[in-house]
Amino acid sequence: MEELNMAVYEPDSSATAVILCKLTDVSYKWGIESFRLVSEYKVKIKVLKPEGTSYADVTIPYYELPNNAMKENIIGLDASAYNLENGKIVRTKMKRDVVFKERVGESRMNLKFSIPQVKAGTLIEYEYRIESDFFFSIDSWKAQSDIPILYTEYNVTIPEYFKFNIEMHGAEKLETVNENASLNLSIGSQLLRCSGTHLNFQGNQLPALKDDSHVWCADDYCTQVNLELQGIDFPGSLYKSFTQSWEQIDETLLKDSDFGSRLKMNNPLKEEMTALHLEQMKGADEKICAIYTFLKNKVRWNEKYALYSKSPKQVLKEGTGSNADINFILISMLKDAGIPAYPAVMSRRDMGILPYSHPSIQKLNTFVVAISPTDSTLVYLDSSVENGYLNVLPPVLMTNRARIIAPDNHSQWVNLENVGANLLRSSVKAGISSEGVVTGTRETVYIGQYASRLRNKYRTAKDSTEFASKLASEENIQVKKLQMEGRTHFSPQVYELVEFEKQYTVNDQFIYVNPLVFLHVSESPFKQSERKLPVEFPYTDQVSLTINLTIPEGYTVDEKPENQRLQTSDGQVLCRYIITQQNNQVTLRYSFRLQKLLFLHTDYPELQQLWELIAKKNNEMMVLKKL
Known part of the structure; x- marks a missing residue:
């Protein structure tokens, strides 16, 4: 009771x-x-x-x-x-x-x-x-x-x-x-x-x-x-004995008919691949991109991750398959082009950490393709990638414990957390009118995960008009012109040019303008007062923003945000905000850098405070006073 x-x-x-x-x-x-x-x-x-x-x-x-x-x-x-x-x-x-x-x-x-x-x-x-x-x-x-x-x-x-x-x-x-x-x-x-x-x-x-x-x-x-x-x-x-070593697991996989045998198969697209004219291409990266794009036009990822594969003939006939199904075909195509490629097996980040000390084949659930364009370099690809590039993997696959499976005891552990740079670099040039309207241009280069995210937004929009409309809504601007390069290409970056207008608050005496114009962090994601679990970020991150604003004639800067440097005690998260004025020109240089992905739950109070300060700084206003 x-x-x-x-x-x-x-x-x-x-x-x-x-x-x-x-x-x-x-x-x-x-x-x-x-x-x-x-x-x-x-x-x-x-x-x-x-x-x-x-x-x-x-x-x-x-x-x-x-x-x-x-x-x-x-x-x-x-x-x-x-x-x-x-x-x-x-x-x-x-x-x-x-x-x-x-x-x-x-x-x-x-x-x-x-x-x-x-x-x-x-x-x-x-x-x-x-x-x-x-x-x-x-x-x-x-x-x-x-x-x-x-x-x-x-x-x-x-x-x-x-x-x-x-x-x-x-x-x-x-x-x-x-x-x-x-x-x-x-x-x-x-x-x-x-x-x-x-x-x-x-x-x-x-x-x-x-x-x-x-x-x-x-x-x-x-x-x-x-x-x-x-x-x-x-x-x-x-x-x-039931104790296994990772070397024994390597051998088990290499002997498996749905894994190792796939690594020995002939290129099923050999004849069709001649149309690519790979021999005319200069570098290995160009060849890799051409092969990958060619394959992705043949087979669509079915949004499933796997470790083992079906028959490649069946996959090509159906035109769809898991990442493992398509990855094995990609490996055969790369090898046929003289580019060494291997599976890098792993446990997906959302499926749990792979135990080094307790080898278990049951803990493996998928793999990406490790490609060796030269003897000393490795790049990574996965067939689930729709909007990325070399070394731009889905974050769920960017584990710190992946094992490249190679014959003759050449298997090795690799860390995929930081395989590529993720950078957003933006420059705003704009003027402020006496009506409080900021008019100008924003030029942005998106690299790595930033490029992937932007391409994904573009692909999921009905058309370019809807994409521009969503951008206007998110940033509270009017989009006068939108120009993009690399938005649908398998390429390392996306370039974007936006001509915009943005209305700020104005009265008889003052204009209130956020000198950042486009916010980096509008609010902190860390709302809990306390936390039991660590904080895991998906990837390293770098943002660089430069904003040049021309203040209107007849106005002066009455108040502006203070310069500030915000960082964690270990310096692994850093944010700089530097604002200067010369005559009627105000220049803001803003940068953010995240270099560490895992923070213990004991670090949470510091992280929470830092993100609150960064969000507060992002929202600070500059006050222009009428003369």
């Missing part, structure tokens, strides 16, 4: 729901021919607000290999909703007709169900058991969720034959017990007694792990327990 009467979770009054109890028990049993892993789950959730009703929709992922070679079975699913009606507890059991399965990959399945009669105030309970043939793999146990957890417990009982490496990480404290255990295993009609290990982890009042802005994958920072099988030592059998 107390749980049903709960209206708010005191430690976090903003919570839409709270997990009151989550129990996980993992153990082993003997199947028909081998061990099976048994995982039992019991969950109790209190819905506090209407938005929390989404926790009545549950998805359970599990594995089922083709032809039932190995699989997992979900057994004993039971779910109920409890509501308080007229002072009485009313229980509504879930019926089987709201439970269904769906295949989400060649070996991955989802079991989904929706618990009925759930509203604000409802208590949800459900339990189930998974019996798995994959006895060598225990799922990571995550102690936190996106809502608070009042109590959670994880029990694992492991027979002595299995040797696991145990790893814990995360900021929240867990009570832990590691003790010896005596086990009885039924093998047919016989009872096998053996020793083992019992692990127990308990968490109390764990905060929600919210998916904050400026974080790629919140799970990277979740308090969790990982068990990695090192080996199996059965009596009378040789010890079998």
Whole structure:
């Protein structure tokens, strides 16, 4: 009754729901021919607000290999909703007709169900058991969720034959017990007694792990327990090691029919590629761009990232494919042109950090193409790129841990965070009228991610008129003329010229003008008073703005913003604002530089304060007084 009467979770009054109890028990049993892993789950959730009703929709992922070679079975699913009606507890059991399965990959399945009669105030309970043939793999146990957890417990009982490496990480404290255990295993009609290990982890009042802005994958920072099988030592059998090195994973990939074999295939577009006349091109970069553009006109990215590929013949016939499908064809074309190219495998930033110390092929989920135009240089491309250039990758692929897979033990780790420069350089020349209208031109060069973002805006607009209209709305200007170069080309930069008018506030005595005209930071993105997670920026960033303003005749500068230098204590974020006046000319030089991508949560107060100061500086006005 107390749980049903709960209206708010005191430690976090903003919570839409709270997990009151989550129990996980993992153990082993003997199947028909081998061990099976048994995982039992019991969950109790209190819905506090209407938005929390989404926790009545549950998805359970599990594995089922083709032809039932190995699989997992979900057994004993039971779910109920409890509501308080007229002072009485009313229980509504879930019926089987709201439970269904769906295949989400060649070996991955989802079991989904929706618990009925759930509203604000409802208590949800459900339990189930998974019996798995994959006895060598225990799922990571995550102690936190996106809502608070009042109590959670994880029990694992492991027979002595299995040797696991145990790893814990995360900021929240867990009570832990590691003790010896005596086990009885039924093998047919016989009872096998053996020793083992019992692990127990308990968490109390764990905060929600919210998916904050400026974080790629919140799970990277979740308090969790990982068990990695090192080996199996059965009596009378040789010890079998399950520990892998990255070099072994390299070999596994190179031997795989859907990966390594694709690296050996002949160029499927060899004959058509002769029309490019690559032999007449001067540099490798020109050839790479020509080949990439040619391929992208043949095959469209289907917005899916992958590690393995379909048949290239099928991909070309369909005219669409994943980034892996198209990347393998690109590699074959580049090799055919005499340009070495290799896959650089990775875990996407939004899928979690790739563990150096615990090699795992399961952690890999896609790759980009590493190209070697000379013996000493590497450039990177991915077929998901629509609006970029060499070394201008989608930010989700700009990981600091990618591994170039090359034969003959030539694989290597590479960092893709800073492979290209991202620069916006702009110059404004304008005059201010006595009516407070700023009229002039803005010339801007967009490089790297800035060029990619601008091209994307242009491509998603219906036409150039709509693009200009959006620009006018965003910047609060009238666009008199818009000229662009490189907006649709596969090229390193975009040039833009805008002729504009912008109205500022004016009265009988004063004109109020923002000398920046076009703001860099209008408001701080960091609104939270405190933060649990680090701050991750997508890429390094550099902005350089020069504004020259002519003040109208009969006016003088009464007030102008002060020069200011703003930076973090380590100098990795720097903003300069320098304004000068000579006669009727006011010149503002503004620059911003971001050189570091990861800031700890302890750095958050400094970052928050800095961005607030930068936004405030961006919004400061210059006052012109009538003589």
